[in-house]
Amino acid sequence: MKRIGVFVCHCGTNIAATVDVEKVAESARHLPHVVFATTYKFMCADPGQKLIADAIREHALNRVVVAACSPHMHERTFRKAVERAGVNPYLMEVANVREQCSWVHRDKPVGTEKAAALVAAAVAKVARNVPLESGKLPVERRALVVGGGIAGIQAALDIAESGYHVTIVEREQSVGGRMAQLDKTFPTLDCSSCILTPKMVDVGHHPMIEICSYSEIESVEGYVGNFEVTIRRKATSVDPDVCTGCGECWNRCPVKKLPSSFNMDLGHRPAIYVDFPQAIPNVPVIDRANCTYYLRDGKCRVCEKVCPTKAIDFTLEDRLVKERFGAIVMATGFQTASLQQYPEWGLGTYPDVVTGLHFERLVSSTGPTEGKIKRPSDGKEPKSVVFVLCAGSRDEARGRSYCSKACCMYSAKQAILLREKIPQAQAHVFYMDIRTAGKDYEEFYMRAKEEYGVNYIRGRVAKVYPEKDHLVVRGEDTLLGRPVAVEADMVVLAAAIEPRADAAALAQKVGISYNRDHFFSEAHPKLRPVESNTGGVFLAGCCQGPKDIPETVAQASAAAAKVVQMFSKDALVSEAQLASVNEAWCIGCFLCQPVCPYKAIQPKEIEERRGRDKIKRTVSSVNTGLCQGCGACAVACPSGAMRLNGFTDEQILAEVDAVCL
Amino acid sequence: MSEAIKTAAPVEGEPMPAELKTAEIPTRRGPAPGDPEFLGALRDCCRSLLAEGHVQRIIAYRETPDSLRPEVAFFASPEETGDLVWDLFCNTNICKYLLDYRTFEGRIGVVVKGCDARGVVQLINDMQIPRDKVEIIGICCPGQIDPAKVESAAGEAWVSRVVAGPDSVEIVTEEGTEMRVPLESVLTDRCLSCRKPNPPVADVVFGEDQKGRISDEVFEQIAELERMSSAERDAFWNRHFERCIRCFACRNVCPACSCTKCVFDQQEPDWLAGERNQANQHFFQITRAVHVSGRCTGCEECDRVCPVGIPLRLMNKKLWKDVKDLFDSPLPGTKLGVRSPLVMWDPKDADSFE
Amino acid sequence: MGRSEAAARPEAAVSDAGPAAGLYLPSPATIQEVRLETGAADVRTFKVTLDGQEIGKDFIYRPGQCAMVSVFGVGEVMLSLSSSPTWTTHLEFSVKNAGKVTSTMHGLAPGARLGVRGPLGNWFPYESLQGKDLLFVGGGIGLAPLRSLINYVIDNRDRYGKVEIIYGARSPQDLCFKSEIFETWPKAPDTEVFVTVDRGDADWKGKEGFVPAYLEELAPSPVGKVAVICGPPIMIKFVLQGLEKLGYSDEQVITTLEMRMKCGVGKCGRCNIGHKYVCVDGPVFNLAQLRALKGEFV
Amino acid sequence: MAEKLVTSEGLFTMVEKLLGRAQVTAPREENGIAVFGPVNSAGQVELDGPLPVIPEKSVVFPQSETLLRMDLGGEVPKVEAVEPEGEQVILGVRPCGLQAFARLDRVFLEGAFVDPQYRRRRDHTLIIALTCPTVKRSCFCRAFGYGPSDGSGADLQLTRLPGGSFHLETLTERGGEFVAEMEKEGIAGLTDAGAEAGSAARAEKARVERLAERSAAAVSTEGVVEGLDGMYDDPYWAQLAERCISCGICTYLCPTCHCFDICEKARGPEAERYRCWDTCLFSNYTLMAGGANPRPTVRERLRNRLYHKLNFFNHRYGEFLCVGCGRCVEHCPTNIDIRKVMAKAAARSRAQGVSVNG
Known part of the structure; x- marks a missing residue:
């Protein structure tokens, strides 16, 4: 006999202010199978959970409905609570009377009525619930870090230091990422390379870390604890085991004038190259698209001839390597927006209009100008530089609605660097708001203004155009309420931070979700900020949203901690709410198979009575070790044979009926 | 819970139980219907398939005393093929019978028109029967005659037989009178707007490719429906659905309906209650149409069998039009190995939620 | 041909409690007690009184005999009365949790309201059985209809001969009416109860094996005896074979049938076996009658 | 009995008058299909069309109807039987429909259990029959001993005369009352039928009876019951079932099929128990709660239907449950023809006769 208890939470006044909780409990008492209903101020608190456990014992409850906040919040809490009291955790349902009721209503009678209906639905469902049991999943204790920037490096080091093997997959020749391109870092003005390089070396030498540079993710299969990842190791044409990184080849390569993407195309590199002198691994790659050997049928071969260790091997091919990992950290970083939608700023048209990253290279001692700030058009030292903030950010109409977060600070830093390197140069900053939330950030900004005399103009830039040998930046000073025109030798646009161009495609390969700007989505914005929606995939750095270095490093360490936490368990507890097949209904069309992201569906031969005959036929079966309970199969199944336990048609219809009838 | 934890080791995914062949099948050609040698050749073909053991059963039609209504027949031996028939009254779409042969040990031959053949292909694509188990004996169909139209043309006299020519038919009555009517006037409604009278896949084909009759009537009706306000459309369908007696003939003949336990037969939950009311009538009709959309081959057999004249083809065609516009996929049943776009997922799919 | 079956069945005409005003209107009833019969929790016996009726x-x-039992708002099911007419305080229905109505019933507690339409159908020929020895063979919940007659016979012990009861279930947990099969009936005069289970458990000290095998082993003589059987179809099939082997004639074997029923009064059509309707012409048939019918049964 | 002559105009006016006081069911045309259905204006009535696809039975046995109404809100459930209300007129009933009513009467009204819903509807339905204007090839009424002009069972009978007027015959007292009432209303075009109209009607009836004669040779009931008695386990049923798609066309269009389901619907504290048409060709029909099904395949289900029509009903009630209307013949998607089943049974009976006698 079903005996349902209903527990209505006040959530302080969160619920109780808009919902008459006593009334809801009273209405619940009249629902079928409900033998007990009560309210409490904070059901999730210890006394609240104790109240549930006591009621289960006292009233012999075998099913429980908790009317409280979103199940996202406390479903697990209450499941554990009822389980401790001897009730199967899946015989507990949460009626969301906070997010879906009290928070969206003002009128108490309306809120109360709706809460009562939601409780009735949960009661109807829980009456049809059946006990479910979790299984155990093995864990492959190896982590994959996608992206070798500071986020990936930090995550890899933290995981490896905990004793687990890590593979870093980096698209470029070297790890280091965006941070390697930076000159100084705010607010301390440490040299970026000086603090990054040791970490790169650590990663390069760590016995538990393998770096797959010049590599990309080809495909990801499997599921939490048991991913099977195919990595494309692009052909480098250099045998890494033999190469000593002596540099003979890149120094002697006759093709010299290829744009260096590391230097934001402001400098050059040869066809065989390392990204920068401190590259890890210090093994060059041949850019086959521009190498004479490949363009002219085996001509040239200079590098091969000069290589003292015979490391050059033109015949190398891309290799697909399949490896198993238990967890994945996504740390694919960002790029800056191309700003094509803003022709009025002239990025790409006027050589002296550059982005902040270009400026970093121009100001960096390892950059194309060896740290001397020269404008790209004629190499002259700029005497006036305009920095434009929110270039493409916070612009719902044309760009991205979000704030790119780091620009206020790095532009202040760049203005300071300009003033330090060229004291007579003027620095103007066009801004919308200055956002300096962070330790010592506001002070840094004030120093820029007060100590370095950076000229901050509140307003947007309407147009940048050339005049004689300089640029004119027109805009509006909204504080003074008048148009301004500033002559500049260079314009530095703080271009919006956006995910890598292929972020969405990669997310689809890995099976994680992303938002409309293609930033990877976290499982919960507050409570699970470093986990993706997919079990075993974690997020670090700008691929999840714009952030600065300290935040990135913090998130990377957090993601690493999550990975380590996962690896520290003997086995993972698998989902209990899994798909199952009603074999009598299954027609064996296998439409469920291609939609299953976990490859959990397999054919199975069954024997069946058909009239007086016994027949054999093939139906779908779910491998409970692989199924993650996503429900895609249940949706695709045309015959209704596939169902998701815990969300069966009967249960959902009962909920609908309880609300509608 | 700890004691209840079960250990389940993951198992490698196995391949699909049967690979779908997508290669075009080489076909042989036989004489066309209307050719004096046609029936003999068809019978010979079926006889030898059975005699040589290529097939163990042939699903086709058999002559009956009522020449307007040949019956579906299942031929198990070469001797039986003597009364196998194929004429312009073979209206019944026989592809659905293949479902009864899902567990049959041998191979099955089916004598199919263009519309029937699409059903066969759809069943293969839905993995209800493997391609190599079916011998598709295709006929390029010149169009089928509606016996009711013939009978109504004959008036009170009883029709004895009908002799079909390329453009007209001669109706001979029991009393011996003869009358000639244009072929178009007695063709079934579906044949009048048939664009694909030829089997898209076959092992042997009789006749040369037919052009089909391109009447745009259905599409004009769809356009008209689309122009209606939702209230008008509701009234339109309500008028038709109201007549539905829920005999489920539309479902039972449909080559896209292959569920072992139909949602309408489920008792817990009882999605479709027996009570006759507007909600239930709509629920049945709309659920059926949506369920087969993306797999409906446009054979219009449902429309043919509906005893109360509900214009099912209108609904099916409208849904097909929408699916085609959204996913640009081929008409179901015209290509081997194509699965319904509505149940497949592709990152390139239209994403109207953005 | 041409003979109305209703007229040919005199007992139907004297049906004491033919539904009065509304053919489909149930009489109000109240659950007095719910008893869990089987450990597997799928059979419960409901003690029911009829409101305002004695x-x-x-x-x-x-x-x-049977009755249609309503759970209002859910539906109606045909259930055999498992109580004996000699008990005048209440009716009993022993119900297996199988469908929507029975599963709802299983969730009901004493005090809950039901509807009862009946009694319906024919009955065991308890009058013509007088003076005869009786062999009851039951399997699982199939003991429920037999129980009515067994208790009737025990309550009128002097009118009947020797009573042998062979009863089996899948497991000890699945045995119904435990207090009767182990205590009440064995203590009744000239009454023997043989219980078997397909598979025992650690505590089971009794017989293990299938009912037909036990029947063969016990080999009750057919002389002066009538066998009354009810159980799952597969058991019935082999019990019938066994009885035939033992020399029981078709007239000596009586069974009670179960079919899906809706109206209970011979209108809705679905419970026919040949031209007989189980609801009005049955559920009790002797084997000779059944063999004469076209149907999916014998 | 009285004979009247009524013009089409007069009939039109009569129907208009009727609409005010009763629910009128008559043949209508919808999307090219003739159906029996409720009409709300006399203009919808179409008496010249073919035999309507949907039979007359829904007037006395609707596709769904409420049996009980329940209020479950209180401590004690309130349950009441629902009686159908109002008066009904069914116009244009064909002789096969009349025969079907007679069969349904036996099921619902005979014996210890009288169906209250049916009884009420039957008692409050005035039946105006129509002599069949034509006879289709699928018609085989003659096999069952009546013809297309047989009005027995009706209160009144209309016969369309060559000129377009109708001959109106009063067959029962109730029919007489109706005519008297109409005359009192002063229907223009309703007059006593003269000798000429009478003989025209007889000629028309004779004409359609002659048309029906054509089927007599082909279909006969002789030996059908006996033949079927001996062929329950014949492989024929499996052969027939191979073709049957197990739809409900033949049963739902059958004027005598009367099997029903009883269902419950609940909406909050209000609930209803209703019955609705069911068909023995659907697998759910005999599916038991535990999953067992005594008629698991089409073979058993189709056989049950045909036996019910041609054998079981005879053993129970002494007559066929088929009236030869031909709807199942005409509308079966796979051309399963009950006449062929009859012929097969008759042949079996003859063969048995030979073997017994010879």
Whole structure:
């Protein structure tokens, strides 16, 4: 006999202010199978959970409905609570009377009525619930870090230091990422390379870390604890085991004038190259698209001839390597927006209009100008530089609605660097708001203004155009309420931070979700900020949203901690709410198979009575070790044979009926 | 819970139980219907398939005393093929019978028109029967005659037989009178707007490719429906659905309906209650149409069998039009190995939620 | 041909409690007690009283008869009365949790309201059985209709001969009416109860094996005896074979059938076996009658 | 009995008058299909069309109807039987429909259990029959001993005369009352039928009876019951079932099929128990709660239907449950023809006769 208890939470006044909780409990008492209903101020608190456990014992409850906040919040809490009291955790349902009721209503009678209906639905469902049991999943204790920037490096080091093997997959020749391109870092003005390089070396030498540079993710299969990842190791044409990184080849390569993407195309590199002198691994790659050997049928071969260790091997091919990992950290970083939608700023048209990253290279001692700030058009030292903030950010109409977060600070830093390197140069900053939330950030900004005399103009830039040998930046000073025109030798646009161009495609390969700007989505914005929606995939750095270095490093360490936490368990507890097949209904069309992201569906031969005959036929079966309970199969199944336990048609219809009838 | 934890080791995914062949099948050609040698050749073909053991059963039609209504027949031996028939009254779409042969040990031959053949292909694509188990004996169909139209043309006299020519038919009555009517006037409604009278896949084909009759009537009706306000459309369908007696003939003949336990037969939950009311009538009709959309081959057999004249083809065609516009996929049943776009997922799919 | 079956069945005409005003209107009833019969929790016995009706006076039934029981708002099911007409305080229905109505019933507690339409159908020929020895063979919940007659016979012990009861279930957990099969009936005069289970458990000290095998082993003589059987189809099939081997004639074997029923009064059509309707012409048939019918049964 | 002559105009006016006081069911045309259905204006009535696809039975046995109404809100459930209300007129009933009513009467009204819903509807339905204007090839009424002009069972009978007027015959007292009432209303075009109209009607009836004669040779009931008695386990049923798609066309269009389901619907504290048409060709029909099904395949289900029509009903009630209307013949998607089943049974009976006698 079903005996349902209903527990209505006040959530302080969160619920109780808009919902008459006593009334809801009273209405619940009249629902079928409900033998007990009560309210409490904070059901999730210890006394609240104790109240549930006591009621289960006292009233012999075998099913429980908790009317409280979103199940996202406390479903697990209450499941554990009822389980401790001897009730199967899946015989507990949460009626969301906070997010879906009290928070969206003002009128108490309306809120109360709706809460009562939601409780009735949960009661109807829980009456049809059946006990479910979790299984155990093995864990492959190896982590994959996608992206070798500071986020990936930090995550890899933290995981490896905990004793687990890590593979870093980096698209470029070297790890280091965006941070390697930076000159100084705010607010301390440490040299970026000086603090990054040791970490790169650590990663390069760590016995538990393998770096797959010049590599990309080809495909990801499997599921939490048991991913099977195919990595494309692009052909480098250099045998890494033999190469000593002596540099003979890149120094002697006759093709010299290829744009260096590391230097934001402001400098050059040869066809065989390392990204920068401190590259890890210090093994060059041949850019086959521009190498004479490949363009002219085996001509040239200079590098091969000069290589003292015979490391050059033109015949190398891309290799697909399949490896198993238990967890994945996504740390694919960002790029800056191309700003094509803003022709009025002239990025790409006027050589002296550059982005902040270009400026970093121009100001960096390892950059194309060896740290001397020269404008790209004629190499002259700029005497006036305009920095434009929110270039493409916070612009719902044309760009991205979000704030790119780091620009206020790095532009202040760049203005300071300009003033330090060229004291007579003027620095103007066009801004919308200055956002300096962070330790010592506001002070840094004030120093820029007060100590370095950076000229901050509140307003947007309407147009940048050339005049004689300089640029004119027109805009509006909204504080003074008048148009301004500033002559500049260079314009530095703080271009919006956006995910890598292929972020969405990669997310689809890995099976994680992303938002409309293609930033990877976290499982919960507050409570699970470093986990993706997919079990075993974690997020670090700008691929999840714009952030600065300290935040990135913090998130990377957090993601690493999550990975380590996962690896520290003997086995993972698998989902209990899994798909199952009603074999009598299954027609064996296998439409469920291609939609299953976990490859959990397999054919199975069954024997069946058909009239007086016994027949054999093939139906779908779910491998409970692989199924993650996503429900895609249940949706695709045309015959209704596939169902998701815990969300069966009967249960959902009962909920609908309880609300509608 | 700890004691209840079960250990389940993951198992490698196995391949699909049967690979779908997508290669075009080489076909042989036989004489066309209307050719004096046609029936003999068809019978010979079926006889030898059975005699040589290529097939163990042939699903086709058999002559009956009522020449307007040949019956579906299942031929198990070469001797039986003597009364196998194929004429312009073979209206019944026989592809659905293949479902009864899902567990049959041998191979099955089916004598199919263009519309029937699409059903066969759809069943293969839905993995209800493997391609190599079916011998598709295709006929390029010149169009089928509606016996009711013939009978109504004959008036009170009883029709004895009908002799079909390329453009007209001669109706001979029991009393011996003869009358000639244009072929178009007695063709079934579906044949009048048939664009694909030829089997898209076959092992042997009789006749040369037919052009089909391109009447745009259905599409004009769809356009008209689309122009209606939702209230008008509701009234339109309500008028038709109201007549539905829920005999489920539309479902039972449909080559896209292959569920072992139909949602309408489920008792817990009882999605479709027996009570006759507007909600239930709509629920049945709309659920059926949506369920087969993306797999409906446009054979219009449902429309043919509906005893109360509900214009099912209108609904099916409208849904097909929408699916085609959204996913640009081929008409179901015209290509081997194509699965319904509505149940497949592709990152390139239209994403109207953005 | 041409003979109306209703007229040919005199007992139907004297059906004591033919539904009065509304053919489909149930009489109000109240659950007095719910008893869990099987450990597997799928059979419960409901003690039911009829509101404002006296059993034996306003509601007269005979062993083997059925009634349509309503759970209002859910539906109606045909259930055999598992109580004996000699008990006048209440009716009993022993219900297996199988469908929507029965599963709802299983969730009901004493005090809950039901509807009862009946009694319906024919009954075991308890009058013509007088003086004869009786062999009851039951399997699982199939003991429920037999129980009505067994208790009737025990309550009228002097009118009947020797009683042998062979009863089996899948497991000890699945045995119904435990207090009766282990205590009440074995203590009744000249009554023997043989219980077997397909598979025992650690505590089971009794017989293990299938009912037909036990029947063969016990080999009750057919002389002066009538066998009354009810159980799952597969058991019935082999019990019938066994009885035939033992020399029972078709007239000596009586069974009670189960079919899906809706109206209970011979209108809705679905419970026919040949031209007989189980609801009005049955559920009790002797084997000779059944063999004469076209149907999916024998 | 009285004979009247009524013009089409007069009939039109009569129907208009009727609409005010009763629910009128008559043949209508919808999307090219003739159906029996409720009409709300006399203009919808179409008496010249073919035999309507949907039979007359829904007037006395609707596709769904409420049996009980329940209020479950209180401590004690309130349950009441629902009686159908109002008066009904069914116009244009064909002789096969009349025969079907007679069969349904036996099921619902005979014996210890009288169906209250049916009884009420039957008692409050005035039946105006129509002599069949034509006879289709699928018609085989003659096999069952009546013809297309047989009005027995009706209160009144209309016969369309060559000129377009109708001959109106009063067959029962109730029919007489109706005519008297109409005359009192002063229907223009309703007059006593003269000798000429009478003989025209007889000629028309004779004409359609002659048309029906054509089927007599082909279909006969002789030996059908006996033949079927001996062929329950014949492989024929499996052969027939191979073709049957197990739809409900033949049963739902059958004027005598009367099997029903009883269902419950609940909406909050209000609930209803209703019955609705069911068909023995659907697998759910005999599916038991535990999953067992005594008629698991089409073979058993189709056989049950045909036996019910041609054998079981005879053993129970002494007559066929088929009236030869031909709807199942005409509308079966796979051309299963009950006449062929009859012929097969008759042949079996003859063969048995030979073997017994010879």
